[in-house]
Amino acid sequence: MRRRISDFTKGGGPYVWITAYDYPTAKLVDEAGVDGILVGDSLGMVVLGLPNTLGVTLADMVRHTQAVARAKPRALVVADMPFMTYETGRRDALKNAAKLIKAGADAVKLEGGSEYAHIVERLVKAGIPVMGHIGLNPQRVLALGGYKLIGKTEEQRRKVLEDAKALRDAGAFAIVIEFVPASLAKEITEKIDVPTICIGAGPHCDGQILVLHDVLGLSEKPPSFAKRYADVAEAVRNAVRQYVEDVKTGKFPSKEHYKD
Numbered sequence: 478m479r480r481r482i483s484d485f486t487k488g489g490g491p492y493v494w495i496t497a498y499d500y501p502t503a504k505l506v507d508e509a510g511v512d513g514i515l516v517g518d519s520l521g522m523v524v525l526g527l528p529n530t531l532g533v534t535l536a537d538m539v540r541h542t543q544a545v546a547r548a549k550p551r552a553l554v555v556a557d558m559p560f561m562t563y564e565t566g567r568r569d570a571l572k573n574a575a576k577l578i579k580a581g582a583d584a585v586k587l588e589g590g591s592e593y594a595h596i597v598e599r600l601v602k603a604g605i606p607v608m609g610h611i612g613l614n615p616q617r618v619l620a621l622g623g624y625k626l627i628g629k630t631e632e633q634r635r636k637v638l639e640d641a642k643a644l645r646d647a648g649a650f651a652i653v654i655e656f657v658p659a660s661l662a663k664e665i666t667e668k669i670d671v672p673t674i675c676i677g678a679g680p681h682c683d684g685q686i687l688v689l690h691d692v693l694g695l696s697e698k699p700p701s702f703a704k705r706y707a708d709v710a711e712a713v714r715n716a717v718r719q720y721v722e723d724v725k726t727g728k729f730p731s732k733e734h735y736k737d
């Protein structure tokens with residue numbers, strides 16, 4: 478049975494989320510049993526080689542969301558709204574979120590808390606499920622001066638908790654909490670009746686999410702909070718090295734690989 482928004486309930490976790498950006502990896506992560514697949518704008522960095530996520534376009538997100546949706550995963554598919562596709566107002570947000578839904582996403586995710594709660598509320602009213610994203614917001618990297626832990630000061634902690642409340646009131650079905658102290662993620666998870674999906678925010682959450690390329694060992698510089706479960710980079714190098722050697726030495730193609 479395909480996952481639905483209503484399957485993500487408070488206390489029903491822990492939910493396991495991972496990113497995927499294309500058809501084959503969406504199939505693989507789904508077969509492995511994840512609950513949710515995020516077509517993240519991190520694709521700009523781990524797939525397109527951009528320096529940050531700011532250059533990701535709505536067309537990029539539509540293309541990759543279509544590819545993931547074609548895998549027909551049982552996991553829920555959420556697509557990130559790229560930088561400046563929702564900040565400009567409710568109309569733009571509606572129009573752009575609709576494109577991601579038409580591309581096959583079950584829901585959209587957008588970065589930001591209380592300042593964009595009115596956008597979340599409008600999308601939810603229009604029937605578009607929304608996942609929130611608070612704590613570290615990578616689309617704010619220029620203003621933040623780097624991907625730094627959020628919530629070191631009492632004022633920052635209060636703001637992140639306020640953001641979570643605003644998103645809950647706006648109707649978000651789940652909230653990603655990124656790179657905050659575990660104690661803060663725990664406090665939000667206990668106080669807010671919406672499932673929290675954490676990345677770099679400790680174990681006291683309703684779920685976890687990681688970037689696929691960090692899990693597979695395909696990222697150039699993974700965050701310290703990611704865990705590598707395989708060295709696919711080395712597997713690729715070894716396989717292609719072998720292919721190069723086989724062609725150079727006349728071992729490939731051998732007769733099972735061609736017709737006379």
Ligand SMILES: Nc1nc(=O)c2c([nH]1)NC[C@@H]1CN(c3ccc(C(=O)N[C@@H](CCC(=O)O)C(=O)O)cc3)CN21
Nearest residue numbers: 519522523615623624625626688691696699700701702
């Ligand atoms: N490969 C990858 N994994 C991610 O989790 C990820 C992306 N890319 N791109 C989009 C955002 C950016 N994220 C990031 C990226 C880097 C750090 C990082 O290097 N943090 C340092 C601390 C930096 C500091 O305090 O100045 C760390 O040690 O984790 C954190 C989050 C999370 N997201």
Ligand SMILES: CC(C)C(=O)C(=O)O
Nearest residue numbers: 496517518519557653
């Ligand atoms: C890191 C996750 C939460 C994300 O937003 C992304 O992959 O773009």
Ligand SMILES: [Mg+2]
Nearest residue numbers: 517518519557
């Ligand atoms: Mg993102």
